[in-house]
Amino acid sequence: MSALPLASPRPQRAPAPRRHLEVAPTRAQRRARPKLLPAVVTIGGIGVILIAQLLLSIVLADGAYQIAGLQSAQRDLLRQEQALDERLDVLASTQNLIANAESLGMIASGNPVFLDVSTGQVSGDPTPAGGSLTGAAGNQIGNSLLVDVALVAPVAPTADVPAAPTPTEAGGVTNAAPGSIPSPTTR
Amino acid sequence: MSSPRTASRRLAVAFVAVVAVLGIFVVKLVDIQVVRAGELSASAEQRRSMTITTWGVRGDIVDANGTVLADSVDRFDITASPRNVGDTTRITLDGERTVVPTSEALARIAEITGAVATDLQAALDADPASDFTYLVKAVTLETFTAVWDLDIPWVYSELRPSRSYPGGAIAGNLVGFIGTDGPLAGTEYQEDSCLAATKGTSTFQRGADGVRLPGSLVVQEEAVDGGTVHLTIDSDLQWFAQQALATQGTAVGADWATAMVVRVATGEIVVAADWPSIDPNDLDSVSAENSGARSFTAPFEPGSIMKPVAFAALLDQGLISPNTQLTVPGNYTNGLPAGENITDVFAHGDLRWTATGILMNSSNIGTVMLSERLSAQQKYDAFRAFGFGEPTAVGFLGESVDGNYGKVFTPAETQADTVTLATQMFGQGITATSAQMASLYQTLGNGGVRMPLTLVAGCEHPDGTWTDVPVPTGERVVSEYAADTTLQMMETVATQGGLRNVISVPGYRIAAKTGTGEVAENGRYGSERIVSLAGVFPADRPEYAIVVTVGKPDTMKSSAAAAPVFNAIMEQVIKTFRVTPSTEPAPDLPLTW
Numbered sequence: 001m002s003a004l005p006l007a008s009p010r011p012q013r014a015p016a017p018r019r020h021l022e023v024a025p026t027r028a029q030r031r032a033r034p035k036l037l038p039a040v041v042t043i044g045g046i047g048v049i050l051i052a053q054l055l056l057s058i059v060l061a062d063g064a065y066q067i068a069g070l071q072s073a074q075r076d077l078l079r080q081e082q083a084l085d086e087r088l089d090v091l092a093s094t095q096n097l098i099a100n101a102e103s104l105g106m107i108a109s110g111n112p113v114f115l116d117v118s119t120g121q122v123s124g125d126p127t128p129a130g131g132s133l134t135g136a137a138g139n140q141i142g143n144s145l146l147v148d149v150a151l152v153a154p155v156a157p158t159a160d161v162p163a164a165p166t167p168t169e170a171g172g173v174t175n176a177a178p179g180s181i182p183s184p185t186t187r
Numbered sequence: 188m189s190s191p192r193t194a195s196r197r198l199a200v201a202f203v204a205v206v207a208v209l210g211i212f213v214v215k216l217v218d219i220q221v222v223r224a225g226e227l228s229a230s231a232e233q234r235r236s237m238t239i240t241t242w243g244v245r246g247d248i249v250d251a252n253g254t255v256l257a258d259s260v261d262r263f264d265i266t267a268s269p270r271n272v273g274d275t276t277r278i279t280l281d282g283e284r285t286v287v288p289t290s291e292a293l294a295r296i297a298e299i300t301g302a303v304a305t306d307l308q309a310a311l312d313a314d315p316a317s318d319f320t321y322l323v324k325a326v327t328l329e330t331f332t333a334v335w336d337l338d339i340p341w342v343y344s345e346l347r348p349s350r351s352y353p354g355g356a357i358a359g360n361l362v363g364f365i366g367t368d369g370p371l372a373g374t375e376y377q378e379d380s381c382l383a384a385t386k387g388t389s390t391f392q393r394g395a396d397g398v399r400l401p402g403s404l405v406v407q408e409e410a411v412d413g414g415t416v417h418l419t420i421d422s423d424l425q426w427f428a429q430q431a432l433a434t435q436g437t438a439v440g441a442d443w444a445t446a447m448v449v450r451v452a453t454g455e456i457v458v459a460a461d462w463p464s465i466d467p468n469d470l471d472s473v474s475a476e477n478s479g480a481r482s483f484t485a486p487f488e489p490g491s492i493m494k495p496v497a498f499a500a501l502l503d504q505g506l507i508s509p510n511t512q513l514t515v516p517g518n519y520t521n522g523l524p525a526g527e528n529i530t531d532v533f534a535h536g537d538l539r540w541t542a543t544g545i546l547m548n549s550s551n552i553g554t555v556m557l558s559e560r561l562s563a564q565q566k567y568d569a570f571r572a573f574g575f576g577e578p579t580a581v582g583f584l585g586e587s588v589d590g591n592y593g594k595v596f597t598p599a600e601t602q603a604d605t606v607t608l609a610t611q612m613f614g615q616g617i618t619a620t621s622a623q624m625a626s627l628y629q630t631l632g633n634g635g636v637r638m639p640l641t642l643v644a645g646c647e648h649p650d651g652t653w654t655d656v657p658v659p660t661g662e663r664v665v666s667e668y669a670a671d672t673t674l675q676m677m678e679t680v681a682t683q684g685g686l687r688n689v690i691s692v693p694g695y696r697i698a699a700k701t702g703t704g705e706v707a708e709n710g711r712y713g714s715e716r717i718v719s720l721a722g723v724f725p726a727d728r729p730e731y732a733i734v735v736t737v738g739k740p741d742t743m744k745s746s747a748a749a750a751p752v753f754n755a756i757m758e759q760v761i762k763t764f765r766v767t768p769s770t771e772p773a774p775d776l777p778l779t780w
Contacts, residue, residue: 064400079261079328080328082260082261082328083260083261083327083328083329085258086258086260086351086353089255089258089351089353090351090353092254092353093353093354093355093357094354094357094422094423094426095354095355095357095426098426109762111692111693111694111758111761112761112762112765114765114767114768123694123767123768123770124694124767124768125692125693125694125768134430135430135434137433137434137437139430140429140430140433140434140437141355141356141357141426141429141430141433141464142355142356142466142469142472143353143354143355143356143357143466143468144355144466144468144469144472145351145352145353145355145468146355
């Protein structure tokens with residue numbers, strides 16, 4: 001800037017010693033000045049987020065492997081269950097039960113007799129049980145699934161089977177009124 | 188050299204070049220992102236994602252008690268990739284290398300599966316460039332696991348949903364079976380819409396190691412399991428009936444035998460036994476002609492077990508009473524063309540029988556004489572009302588095929604053929620299936636109301652809902668008086684007939700009828716017989732109708748061949764369903780006068 005001497009009526013002064021001038025920051029400028037703490041927080045935050053994401057994806061991937069493992073285990077177990085069910089159905093077939101019953105010496109029951117509890121009357125013509133379940137020729141209704149199925153070997157009852165409790169031991173039979181059916185007391 | 192003009196020209200050229208390149212990028216971007224977006228993302232999806240077919244399970248067939256008769260089971264096909272076949276090098280944890288040659292791998296597979304090693308080698312050699320071949324088909328889980336544990340890299344597997352029939356030949360005729368391409372016979376075929384599962388598809392994305400990426404599974408279509416078909420039969424009783432038929436059929440040298448047990452109040456079929464019966468696990472167990480259900484699809488001339496139709500119709504019309512008196516000659520020609528005559532099984536002179544006596548002695552002549560009180564149309568209508576000449580309500584596979592549900596000759600047909608008009612009344616000429624005969628006795632036991640026969644009690648879907656549950660609506664055929672009186676007349680067969688000692692069960696009143704049908708072969712009756720015993724019990728409050736038929740016995744050509752089976756099944760029905768004895772004595776109807 002060039003000052004024109006004519007224009008100034010002010011008295012000339014000796015030039016003052018040059019002072020060190022500093023721009024006074026406004027409040028906004030003061031606030032805008034970078035500070036350490038927010039920077040640390042921001043960078044730290046990003047770091048935490050990145051680590052969290054990493055951990056999350058590790059956990060997710062681990063979970064995916066776990067799910068895959070459990071799913072194949074579930075499939076294998078379901079298959080095993082089905083195979084066992086299939087086996088059970090074959091063992092429960094009428095032919096197998098009859099063959100086992102016959103080998104254990106079981107026989108067909110005779111004519112049933114009915115007791116009418118309301119009148120106390122017995123009806124029916126009892127006949128003694130007897131005779132083979134299948135007749136002399138044996139079972140004639142084939143089942144090719146039973147080819148490999150062996151008969152159950154009878155096991156002698158072991159001594160530690162507790163004896164059936166007698167009514168007096170159980171103490172459950174009450175002296176019911178005459179005419180009603182004696183029944184154990186349910187506890 | 189560098190004047191401002193050349194500088195600005197250069198700038199312009201550079202600008203144009205940049206814009207052109209940018210333009211190309213934009214065009215390419217639009218092309219990729221918009222124009223071919225669908226195509227490209229689809230092919231990308233295809234690379235990343237796997238589509239899997241999920242299989243529903245075919246439903247079971249169970250009996251009235253829930254006993255499984257047909258069961259879906261897992262079988263595995265062991266497959267291989269011939270292209271990748273080679274000796275396998277195995278490295279143990281210690282870094283030791285062992286080489287398993289292909290031949291040894293095949294030998295071990297053969298050992299486990301029971302296949303022949305050379306066959307396996309042949310399968311691999313058939314097309315060495317291919318990526319797929321079957322080695323062993325349909326092995327069980329146990330075998331499959333053993334093969335899998337061999338850990339051979341070029342061996343793969345496929346799931347093959349299969350069928351198992353735990354009951355074997357019990358009700359095999361009713362259950363039917365499945366071929367390689369789907370159901371072929373019986374309930375498996377007829378109820379396929381209930382049993383069949385719907386397969387589903389899902390896709391997922393997988394990583395390089397084949398593991399499913401989390402959250403990437405998309406189910407396009409859910410697999411739906413098939414429903415369970417509930418039959419009305421009792422499989423234990425069915426076994427008993429089949430066993431009794433097989434024992435007796437073998438003893439008398441019969442070709443075949445059937446037995447039906449029907450609950451009279453509802454028309455439910457408790458037993459529909461055929462001997463021989465197929466074991467659906469082994470389709471070669473019987474010949475092809477015995478692989479179906481003869482009781483539903485093989486009509487025959489039933490003989491005298493048809494006579495109750497005539498008596499019920501006559502009683503219904505008020506044309507006879509149990510005591511109607513008739514003199515029955517030993518030979519009858521009235522209304523027949525010259526040279527034709529009707530006789531009874533045993534020779535006799537004039538006999539003074541009541542209507543009951545005619546039924547008890549199963550007199551053909553007496554039945555024809557009484558039936559003359561009905562018009563040809565009335566006779567025809569009576570047969571049709573009892574359900575003859577049409578398929579039963581069961582609608583068993585093949586039953587509705589013309590010729591499989593028997594024939595009743597129409598009045599137009601019998602007008603010219605008066606012999607058949609007469610013989611139909613004692614069950615010759617007319618043909619019927621065992622199921623139709625059972626329906627007749629059900630109607631008589633149910634006070635004259637015919638209930639539609641049912642074999643399928645319904646289809647239970649996986650979500651617990653039921654469909655196809657029959658709603659039986661009865662149809663009155665004859666009056667209650669006519670039905671009950673016919674039963675009372677039939678009781679004399681069990682109390683005074685020749686087979687009374689075989690049929691009777693102490694304490695139970697039984698209404699029964701014998702039948703010995705002659706078999707027409709090549710247009711004339713030969714020496715073959717189809718013998719039956721049909722009845723309803725207890726006669727005072729009927730619960731079950733039983734019809735036993737033995738086809739073409741060699742040694743015993745009368746209903747005496749069927750009577751022991753009838754008796755045995757009746758006793759077993761009494762035990763199974765706890766049928767209580769009769770409480771009132773049978774009326775004493777006179778047979779002669």
